[in-house]
Structure formats: structure tokens, C-alpha cells
Amino acid sequence: MEPNLPIPDNYFSSYEDLEIHRLMLEDEPRTSTYRKAILNNKEYFKDKVVMDVGCGTGILSIFCAQAGAKKVYAVEASNLANLAKEIIKENKYENIIEVIHSKVEDVLLPSNIKVDAIVSEWMGFYLLHEGMLDSVVFARDKFLKEDGEMFPQNAVIYVAPCSVPNLYEKWEEFHGVTMSTFSKHLRSDKSHKPEIMQIRSVDLLGEEVALNWINLRDCTVEELDSYCVQHVVGANKNGRYQGICIWFECIFPELSSEERVILNTGPIAEPTHWKQTVILLPDEQRVEEKEPIAFKLDMNRDGKNSRRYNLQLTLLDPEEIEHPVPCCCDMTKCILINAVMKQQVKHAMDQRQIVNDSVLEEEPIDDE
């Protein structure tokens, strides 16, 4: 299944459409989280040299300058570079921020200088759509100091089963008309390509599993080619299993800041313009609480267009695959394993209690 999401022919001219940038800037969690990740770390940024890969309007570069960076290389391949220059001038940072109108792959820094940190907002739908991370990895290998920092530092894709009542539930009795046929065709139609939509957290049917954990400080482009996760999860309630919900988190470095800053695009977080990516099932399955839901998700870079990924969902028989330990499903083996583990924990606790009790008995002696 190849996601049929828009990637314009001319990738770099698409970013010249200001409307896209307006939507991204107005994405409150996105802009605020980057701002926090940078401005909460003023002690770190003071006098640092930074590169902003794909700077767009230049707002992240300005945050870095505001945080005290002494030099920011703001690299932008599209004509938006000219707008970034204007905005930077408007904010009087033209002496600190240098806009480089170029693909980062073609950039040469004076005297082969290395930068202390790379900031970039490179994430696409389901994290990897648009493949901009490749350029960030390239920039890291060429321009980042050995111990340099990446903003963000880590990225994780999560996957969980879900229902999508907003899509399907109204059709049985719609304005006095029965439209289950419409619903059936809609389901079949939508199972051919992933849907970008906002899932409510109450519509998640089980715990999420991580598809990957990308460490931006050392991942290679090849490592981004292919991901696979096979998973079983016990349903967290009775419901209609209608799809697999995919989202991502980006984690920023914990430096001078006291709290870890995370950009979470999942159903539980404030909605972002990325929403979630949902692979919809052609046929729904009614599941009971604790019933095991087993699936395999493959995410492979497209052979022809490296900015695309093919997503493949395979429904598995929970009887035939290995369950995590512990597993919250209601299959006999998992109930047994859980019971044994519980007993072992209890035993261990009892043992510790005995040890603690002896310690307590000995204490008065110490006090004397």
C-alpha cells in the first residue's frame, strides 16, 4: 500500500507556497515546543554556532539567536530563503543569522567550520513522509562537531489499534436513510491508502508499541530505509477494531533545561497539523476487552521515490505469534504467565519483607 499523499513534483518549490508555512507556523504545539526546546536552554545556546536545516521562514534560527547563539547558518533550498532573510532583518538578527540559499548537500562553510548544534523541523506525516531526515543526517555527518547536539535528538514512531467512529458510525440511520452500503464502500475505498486524520484518545483500542527509535545523533540514512514491528496487544475495552493509528514523538536534548521537552503528535496530545496517519481495515472486527489484537506493520522506503514510504499492515493470528511478556490479553498462556509472574513478584516481596524485618530488629542495637 503506497500512501497517496501529496509530494509535489518539484519538492523545493512546494515549500514556496506560503500557505503551507502558515499552517506549520500556526501549529501551536509545533512552534511552541521548538521555542521551548531552544529558549529553555539559553545556557547551552550562549555563544554556540548552530545550523538550521530547511529553515523555511527562519523562525527556528531566530529562536536560536534569541537564546544567545553567536552564529546561525540558516539553510533553505527554496526561494523562501529570500523571505527568511527579510524576516531575520526585521528582527535585527542579520549579523548573527546567515541565510544560505542552497540544498544543504551543496553547502560549504567557511574554513570547513563545524557547528555545535543542528536544529531542524524535518518531520512529515507518520514522521518519515517527505524524507527530509536524509538531508538532516547528511548535514550532521558533514557539519556537526563530534559531541554536537541535535534538536530534536530522538524520534519514535508509535502504532496502536483504534476505531474510527467518526468515519463509519453514522451511516446505519442517516437523516432517515439507511446507508450501510455507502459505509461498506467507504471502508473498502479507504483501506487502499493511509488516511491523515485526528483520532480521539478514547478511540485507541490498546497500548501503543514503538515501531522504531531513531537516535538522530548516530542513525544512518540506510537505517531509515526499513522498519518492521510485529505486535500483540489485549484490547483495552469492547470495541470495533477498524484501523491502526500511527504517530510520532520527537524528544529534544535535556541540557540546561529542567524538563525534557517532547513534541507528541499522538491522539492523547494537543492536535497538530500532522494529525495521525491511520491504516484503515477493509473489514472491521468486533473485539472484546482483553481480546488479543495481533498485527505486523512494515514501513519501507519506496524504490523509485526515496521521499515516499510504503506502509504494509498484516493482520496476524494471535495464536501463532509470540506475545510480549507480560501481555494483557486474555489468552490462556498470557494469563498463566501473568499469574506465575505475579506469584514470583509476591515471593520476592515477601523475601524482601523478611530482610527488612530483620534489619528493623537489628536497628535498636545500632542505636545503642
Place this chain on the structure above:
Amino acid sequence: MEPNLPIPDNYFSSYEDLEIHRLMLEDEPRTSTYRKAILNNKEYFKDKVVMDVGCGTGILSIFCAQAGAKKVYAVEASNLANLAKEIIKENKYENIIEVIHSKVEDVLLPSNIKVDAIVSEWMGFYLLHEGMLDSVVFARDKFLKEDGEMFPQNAVIYVAPCSVPNLYEKWEEFHGVTMSTFSKHLRSDKSHKPEIMQIRSVDLLGEEVALNWINLRDCTVEELDSYCVQHVVGANKNGRYQGICIWFECIFPELSSEERVILNTGPIAEPTHWKQTVILLPDEQRVEEKEPIAFKLDMNRDGKNSRRYNLQLTLLDPEEIEHPVPCCCDMTKCILINAVMKQQVKHAMDQRQIVNDSVLEEEPIDDE
């Protein structure tokens, strides 16, 4: 200025995308208004023969059958005709509703039968985008009885000056960054093509004016080629004049129903999937309450693609054009005209009072 809105190459296959139909069906004002216009007129529809032009999923045909029609010809050019058949069968109306998988231009009805009513949901953005009304007019001329009814019966396009604070107002101080340059470019960018967006009624800067009044019972295709309105309106408050907001209303026949049913897609009504079409100005103008705003709007069918219209907004000098009488603007001539008119009304009222008084004086005489 040619609106750069999506009209797919293959117009009839685009409607096979169920997602479009989902959005249209889920448009609550749209679906409810058609349902009300039809089901409130059961006395009218009883035993009537109806044609549904561009029936899509067939929901309007089903409303007609529910309202008592004895026969509905549901014409649909796209493959959606097959889905309509299934939905109609699911609702057990296959004996009343006959789906005809064809362009309406190619339809032949048995023994050249004429229909009592035509129902159709043919409206596009700013009413005429997609040009489906041409097919409805064709169907009317070929299939509707002399005294037949059109659902809807009339359509009107309204135009009013507006501001769009959601687009422009946040950029002066955006997350601690000055982005007026971004705002300036956004404005210039957006003035090249109309924007489909929801305007809040508080953001209208003056009374709307009707661009046209289309009577579906007698309009010709040629009459739909070109519309023009020249207008002056006094601003209803101090504000930023940033664009011209265009919307439409469809009015359904008043038959057995007690109330006139109207589908209003304006800023004051419940939002629909049509939203409003806004022509944005490259430069905003600050206006004071009662300051005259003068403009001319031309809407002309595109020479090459008859499903498109070119919208042209011309800002006019309020000094140089004729104002409506009365006009609420603060130009001397309008204030004078209003004062004269007020005096005339007062004079007329006084005269009537004198007459009334004499009648009252005479009454006792009558009573004797």
C-alpha cells in the same frame, strides 16, 4: 484572476471519490435543508414524477420517494450510479427510483415523459464553480413540465466587504518574533486566487449586495455566463478592509410547506462545506465607521473551461460612482439625501396624522 480551485481532468470520475460524497453528506445544513425542502412538502410530492440530476449516492431521490413520489429518475454520470442503486435497494425504493447511469444530456425517458419536478444539488464554490447548473438547465428544458417545480427554485450570490483577522493579525508579534514581512507576502500571495474560507459574521464590514438572482425556472445557460455588480456600502464599524466575501443562498419552492426553506451559506449561517469564497486584497485599507467602500465584481465564465469562472474585483473611488439611495455612508451627498428623505417621511407621517386626527374628530358624528 482565475480561481485556482480543483476541477479534476476527468470531471465525472472525480465524483467517484467517496470522500467527497462523505463530506457533502456530512454537511449538516446541506443535507438537512434538502430533506426539509422535500419532506415538508409531502402533499406536493404525493404521486409526482421527479428527476434528480446528478443524484450521487441517491439520497435526494430517496427523500423524494419518502415524500410520496410515484417515480424518481435518478440520473448520475459517474460510476457512483452503481452505489446509488445499492443504497436505493437497501432502502427498498428500487420500484420507485430508477437510476440512470448517464450524463443527463444523453438521457431519453420512455415515451418522452415529462417530470413534475427536478431536484438537484448542483452548487459549487461561490455557487457556479464546476458549472453543473448548465446540466440542470438542460434537464429542465428537456424534461420538466411547463408548470413543473425546481428544487431549489432560486439562487442568489451575495457579496460584502470583510476583514480576515485570522489570516493576518497574529504576525506582528508571533511567539516573540516579528513576522510582518511574512504577513505582507502572504497577503500578496493570496490576492492572486480566491480563498475558500469561513468568515465570521463579526468580520463583515458592511451590508451584502446581491450579485445576481437566478430563477431556476426560466434562466438560460447564456445568462449564467456573466455577472457584474458595482456597489458602495458604508462600513458598519471601524476596521480593516481586507477582502470581499462571496456566498450564496438557495431558495426552495413554497408549496404545501408553511415556511420558506432556504440554504444559506453565508457567514451568519451554520458553516457548510462550501464555506465562503474570499477575494483578498493585496493591501488592506483601514476604514472608519460609515466610510464608503466601493467596488465592482465581475464574474465571467472562462472561455476555455466552461466549468470555471474568472472573478475580477475592482476597487472604485466612492466619489466617482453612484451610491444607492438611501446609502449609509458618510459622504456629504448621502447624508444630505438621507436628511431630505427623513424630512419627507416625517412630512408624510405628519400629513397622515392630520388625516387620522380629522377622522377621529368625525367619528362621534358617525356614531350618532
